[in-house]
Amino acid sequence: MAEPVALTALALDAAFGWPRALYRHIGHPVGLFARIINSCEARWNRPEYSFGARRVLGVLTLLVLLILVAGSGWALQRLLLASLGGWGWIGVAILAWPALAQRSLFDHVRAVGERIDAGDLTGARGAVGMIVGRDTAALGEAGVARAAIESLAESYCDGVAAPLFWLLLLGLPGVWAYKAVNTADSLIGHHEERWRAFGWAAARFDDLLNWIPARLAGVLICLAGGGGWRVLWRDARRHASPNAGWPEAAMAGVLGLRLAGPIAYDDVMHDKPWIGDGTSDAGGDEIDRALTIYIRACLLLWLIAGGALWLR
Template sequence: MSDPWLLLAALIVEACIGYPQSIYRAIRHPVVWIGIGIEVLERHLNRPELGDETRRWFGIVTVVVIAGSAAAVGYAVQALAGNISFGMALIVLIATSGLAQHSLYTHVRAVLNPLAEGDLVTARRAVSEIVGRDTASLSESGVAGAALESLAESFNDGIVAPAFWLFVGGLPGLFAYKALNTADSLIGHREPRWRMFGWAAARFDDVVNLIPARLAGALLAIAGGGGLVVMWRDAPKHASPNAGWPEAAMAGALRIRLGGPTAYDGVMHERPIFGAGASPTVEDLKRGLRIYVFACGLLWLTAALAGFVVSEWHAI
């Protein structure tokens, strides 16, 4: 188990500085390198001529290799940092690369600003950077809803879940989680090409997000002053065992309706509806972003309380 104070420090530092572009230009982002590794293995092990069971097993091997390698790198970095005078500071700085409070706020704000000014074209372009659905014909409400759904789901995937695994397993836990989450994003799909090969990536991602997704939903509902009932009622509607919790919580906190039919690559997909209110507006997106900031603060508070509990426990 990692030090809760280390987690709190990483959350605060990342919220302030994010992942600097100068560092990204120099060495890219760790998730980029993880993605390259996954794509190389997928290209060699997910060949069409292989049978379904073989491809499923190769998918399992891919996930184990990627997550295991990431955890090994995290362990090595943590061990090396422990032998130098500023080791804890170095661990905090490296841990910030697995968190996304700053970038998520920035991306959603980039949707909100033009939308509030009536510039729907720019808002559609900005929201296309954070969602996978078709955005060219989205209405103002559609753009606001897409941004809110991405904000809620990414609050778990990019913040609560990595923070949880950093707390549970230090840098090895954080890096392994990011590897699993990236694998799910790249190959954990239901299309024929990935259905068998990506099976393990999707299942592992489901498991590691079980606790964090529910925690993320609870934090959003508390931050919004409501939404727990809607979350509990509507979250199981989602095909994913986890994605519905933060999205339903956001819908309940804002007293609006999220989800519903959406087009992906020109094909309409039926999705569950969360909440029972009106369609989202620009004002709802503004309030959703405030709820997100407050929820991040509650996560900081949770880390601080855990730090006090651990300190008292060690003092006994």
Template structure:
């Protein structure tokens, strides 16, 4: 069932204020890590022919997303009244606004010192899947900006969307699907058939949020709409191109382009028509991100005022 926007805003505020502290994570791993561990155990089902592996992938997705959604429903059902703070705490676990900002800001701080490029490469390597050892300053900034734009949807907009629409059940199910897509939703073997269901489910659940994320970036920048509409469809993903193209247009830089993954170079499309980004552009991108988060908070507050009591 839909969640009270005030509860969603409170959960977002809690996550934005404290995130999930590293000290706590070492003692009690984040629930997303639990989902990842469960998926790794279920990888034993990835065997047999294409049809068998595709069926196994559907079963894995139903188990993981269904289990996460059921856990969210139980919390929604029983943690009411005096236990409302626990609902807010549980909701904050599905959001990643603070974590995303901190990781990207660490890249920016490393780039502030030209001689600290190895540290910047290591920092951006924490948030991207591409090879980073040969990236120059512009390459590091571009990788961080692309991750910032895409993760603004995956870690902020989409979780809030599904939290609002389906309560903790919707939020937890989305996080399970998104995690499954990250771990097994690959086109390469041996995941092509096994991860098919997770990849398609993630595409579907991000269809609306990704476009909202792109629109928010263009809105707070006051530009980027034209580039977003013209270039979003160039991305291999039906969703990731929207916030990435919006970020490129908003900053008047070029994102995308060739990248190497596990030693293999891929000719990716480009977004935007400006120069390659600089460390300063990364700082500007972080500013846009924070303003877009502020707009989301304002929308949630307005929704709370209009919520029937």
């Protein structure tokens, strides 16, 4: 059942993304996850608690989130399959659809390229600021383009490859449990003093869930781009994250760019190592090339899901 569900969810996402009308009326499931996480954080991540207590409460927050999300996914999947019989998988696919982000990621990154091509650097900074966490106000055209390409590569794993992996493996509870953990990591899985203890479990579990998908994403990007293998194997571990470096190094290798490097967050410069060889001078053309590779890499995921269905 997982394979037709995955293919249908991929098709719905590619065709429609998450429509604005739906977002206005019902929001997005990730928003519900964020409310649960923020509620727990407000109650339990208090500075007067010890480091150890906050770490335990962070673990408890993650458990509460997973029980609610995975439990609901399991119950809904079971209900649909039991009540609709042979057609239940279609309902499961519809519920899995918003967990994927092929279309929205493409649209967000393309918007950055369009602003650069139009000579609108201010607009490009605003567009890239919607998908990255770094400071963007002082970025030049090359910095904006590299930020968009890095986000595209990393989010190919977080937004497409990893959700699909867990959907194929564990169905609806698997894909939404992954999205819940990934949301928790983005909100509280940081190294700053406020989050270091409370967000520890979210960050570590997110690393675990992305371990295989990140490496798969790197391989698929290299296959889609017809190269980049040397940079992938050499530079994937230069990233601070144990996973994000794989798709970023693959994209850097395929495009012949240097990505990452020194980056400012909250007016503090972080001297991150460069990933890749060649120039750091990127622009709209490089974004277009990256998007082409991204589309091919997404199609390879479709082939994997289709191949799994054929083998079954």
